[in-house]
Amino acid sequence: MATIDDVARDAGVSASTVSYVLSGKRTISAETQAKVARSVRKLGYRPNASARALASKKSGAIGLVAPFRADNNVPVLMQFVAAIATAARVHDHDVLLVTQEEGEEGLRRVSHTSLVDAVLVMDVEADDSRLPMLRTLGLPSVLIGLPDEPRGLSCVDLDRRQAAVLAVEHLAQLGHRSIAMVGAPQAVYDRGSAYALRFTDGFESAAAKRGLAANWVPVEQSFEATRYAVEFLLDADPAPTALIVQNEAVLAAVLAVLERRQIRVPEDISVVAIGPTDLAVNQRVPLTGIDVQAERIGASAVEMLMKQLKGDAVSEIRLLSPELIQRESSREIPNE
Amino acid sequence: MATIDDVARDAGVSASTVSYVLSGKRTISAETQAKVARSVRKLGYRPNASARALASKKSGAIGLVAPFRADNNVPVLMQFVAAIATAARVHDHDVLLVTQEEGEEGLRRVSHTSLVDAVLVMDVEADDSRLPMLRTLGLPSVLIGLPDEPRGLSCVDLDRRQAAVLAVEHLAQLGHRSIAMVGAPQAVYDRGSAYALRFTDGFESAAAKRGLAANWVPVEQSFEATRYAVEFLLDADPAPTALIVQNEAVLAAVLAVLERRQIRVPEDISVVAIGPTDLAVNQRVPLTGIDVQAERIGASAVEMLMKQLKGDAVSEIRLLSPELIQRESSREIPNE
């Protein structure tokens, strides 16, 4: 591997000049620039990452703290990871995986060893135990998700509360008076996942405001659990005429249960899906739904991180507006 | 942040001694060890990652080249990532994400800048364009998946060919004479994904050997595509009495289509699923299936990488034996 000294020698300049040519932090004569550029190309020079990090006190990497659990929303998580990795590269940064299991110690580790310049924390809990650690570390960070007490920290997420309101309003406007919601697995609520709590909160208050009958249950990721839950919800009195599904993993199962019970969508019941658009679109009936906008959220998160690294801006909270797209699974309730 | 010199000063020893105490590469008196340990704890010392990497010429990170595509098998990919991240930490290594899109240039980049000590490449194609690059880089590496020409490289995967054979044999033994296979999306075959090609190869040759009628089609990830594909397969003559599903994403849809057509599982048709066990188990009928063993493969891959880093072993190919577990979706074909 060629070093900066090799390049300097080849170009007949000093190492510092090579460094400045590469970083652009100094004005260099066109002639010198050309000489250096030629040598760089000729030798296939690439600056050594650790040497650069050591000297500049910047690792050029961001830590991604993500939960690789099965109970979680795997496809959505994947979209986030993809968006984040891509955005990071655009800003000339790399992404280091930090598993959720490492917890607070993981944050301390990557921070104290200067492995990363900043961290991006996914799957935030309402009362997340990592928040105090983040505050005291003083490590630039962005949370994906909105905890109860975000003060001092930067967060970005889809406005889950508003998403629920939007779904409820959509159905209310169509004349539905009794609605039900298929929730995330119990474990998600148990650990206080911010996104799920905010969604149910929005669901309940929007329904109350409109005077709708509204029920919901947590649902595990299995056909049996889904069937049980859907049947339970359908048995309510008054019987729901619309279903909001906030659990993509069981979306197909919900529709299968309805079909088995000869309940037609949307003739007999309306369905609104919260989740990735491609999932909603590719069901038996293209579903009215609200996209999670993983791409935008991931890109936003990285952008906010970069802003912090540049010294600009401190804590900032961005909640993206949800958008409901009506497809073929929701319609006006028939007059009886 | 405390440095090694701070610790040395506090403990009243030299920096090199501190280094040796921490690495254990030298025998140190119990007394000195204790002094150093105390100072380390007292100052909360953690070695700086870049300094260590620069001096030791080891970054302590492995690059994970993975495809974050939607057409791919997302849950399985996630299981791999989780297993790899965990295994890496056990060996005191970190994982750096390298997106598939960076292609060969990505490999060159992380290798030439000494960002990582080794790479783990997922989603290997039969004639993968990255193989020559890997060979010339001389960077320790392990492929997850088996290309056509693996010479000089280490690979690990489930024996996909054998998995197909196992599934076919299982059905043949149950008396089935005509079987069909629901394949991966067309794009997977188009780019020559090794795992998918090897599976179909095994499927076709095992069926031929047993003299079974056997058809298969690629299937996109949508309900409509699945319905079309299943109906197409069922229309074959002789009609298949068993279905092998190698595309987890449409597993639920396949079962829904069968139910809609009043075809009972397993009374009218047997179903064998290739994919994560929890997915197979959580369907309407617990499915006979072959697990992908993502956990084991991921852990194996990391282990092989570590072996290479220690200087042991060169190229090695590990194909894990598939295991078929019979559940409630397959049974003997009724005598007619």
Next chain:
DNA sequence: TTGAAAGCGATACCAA
């Protein structure tokens, strides 16, 4: 516009 040289914070060789 450029160069020299002092770090950055570890590791590991050479001595003692």
Next chain:
DNA sequence: TTGGTATCGCTTTCAA
């Protein structure tokens, strides 16, 4: 059993 010191490859300040 320990210490001193050169070294890793780059960035950046200080001088010219």
